[in-house]
Amino acid sequence: MESIGKLVGNVAIVTAAGQGLGESIAKTFAREGALVILVDINQQEILRVKEDIIEEGGRADLMVADLTKSDQVNDLVNAVVKDYKTIDILINGAGGFQKFSPINEITDSDWNDVIALNLNSAFYCSRAVSSIMIENKKGRIISLSSGAGIAPNPYAPSYIPYGAAKAGLIGMTKLMARDIGQYGITVNVIAPGTALTPRVKRIRDQESLDNIASMNPMRNLIEPKDCAEAALFLASDEARYITGITLMVNAGNLIL
Numbered sequence: 335m336e337s338i339g340k341l342v343g344n345v346a347i348v349t350a351a352g353q354g355l356g357e358s359i360a361k362t363f364a365r366e367g368a369l370v371i372l373v374d375i376n377q378q379e380i381l382r383v384k385e386d387i388i389e390e391g392g393r394a395d396l397m398v399a400d401l402t403k404s405d406q407v408n409d410l411v412n413a414v415v416k417d418y419k420t421i422d423i424l425i426n427g428a429g430g431f432q433k434f435s436p437i438n439e440i441t442d443s444d445w446n447d448v449i450a451l452n453l454n455s456a457f458y459c460s461r462a463v464s465s466i467m468i469e470n471k472k473g474r475i476i477s478l479s480s481g482a483g484i485a486p487n488p489y490a491p492s493y494i495p496y497g498a499a500k501a502g503l504i505g506m507t508k509l510m511a512r513d514i515g516q517y518g519i520t521v522n523v524i525a526p527g528t529a530l531t532p533r534v535k536r537i538r539d540q541e542s543l544d545n546i547a548s549m550n551p552m553r554n555l556i557e558p559k560d561c562a563e564a565a566l567f568l569a570s571d572e573a574r575y576i577t578g579i580t581l582m583v584n585a586g587n588l589i590l
């Protein structure tokens with residue numbers, strides 16, 4: 335029997351799709367039949383991801399936006415609705431930070447930049463897609479938080495603004511899930527452990543990565559595809575009544 339993709343007929347916006355976890359989620363969703371709108375600040379990288387998807391027989395479009403700017407987010411969501419008439423799935427993938435520093439060295443702009451990228455971006459995108467999802471009485475909003483939003487990493491340094499933003503994302507998700515569940519919209523968070531993405535390779539040295547891998551119960555780092563399959567499940571029909579949860583994908587790095 336020919337297999338049918340789990341997301342056929344869905345239009346999915348994937349933010350931060352230019353590399354790392356976002357790229358992996360975008361390609362997985364395209365494999366499952368979604369039309370994927372790739373959003374990133376880096377045009378060159380989403381162009382590459384789009385070409386990869388099309389080469390594999392999938393469907394994708396791209397939009398460049400700085401997700402920390404609400405006017406750019408509103409414009410991109412309006413453009414998607416105009417072109418494709420619907421938005422069924424939103425992946426809030428934008429996030430990260432550039433350096434570790436102790437609290438007494440964190441400047442106002444360090445703090446504001448990390449909150450803007452990890453928390454404001456997800457709020458702007460969720461708010462912007464909510465109108466069409468409410469109108470359609472259907473939608474999935476899935477955000478990438480982090481183990482750092484639940485507890486400090488037991489085996490490696492953590493960064494306070496990042497943990498604060500990622501915890502905010504978990505709180506915001508629970509409230510949104512309650513607020514818009516009545517319209518058939520689910521809202522969930524994935525909390526990944528450390529995955530070897532380009533950004534993580536830049537900010538963590540090999541010793542820190544070896545530590546994280548060797549100390550977790552499964553003795554390994556997760557890969558981007560592990561988060562992508564978790565996102566696929568939350569976006570699929572099978573998860574229609576799962577909402578407000580934080581799904582940890584972390585090889586047991588943090589067990590509550």
Ligand SMILES: NC(=O)c1ccc[n+]([C@@H]2O[C@H](COP(=O)([O-])OP(=O)(O)OC[C@H]3O[C@@H](n4cnc5c(N)ncnc54)[C@H](O)[C@@H]3O)[C@@H](O)[C@H]2O)c1
Binds near residue numbers: 352525527
């Ligand atoms: N990789 C991990 O180990 C890990 C662990 C826990 C949580 N996360 C979270 O998962 C998400 C993805 O992480 P990653 O490591 O794949 O990230 P990454 O840094 O590898 O990729 C992030 C992408 O976001 C884009 N981007 C950056 N600023 C932007 C902006 N203002 N507007 C639009 N796009 C922008 C970048 O161009 C890049 O393509 C982040 O939210 C991160 O916090 C990652």
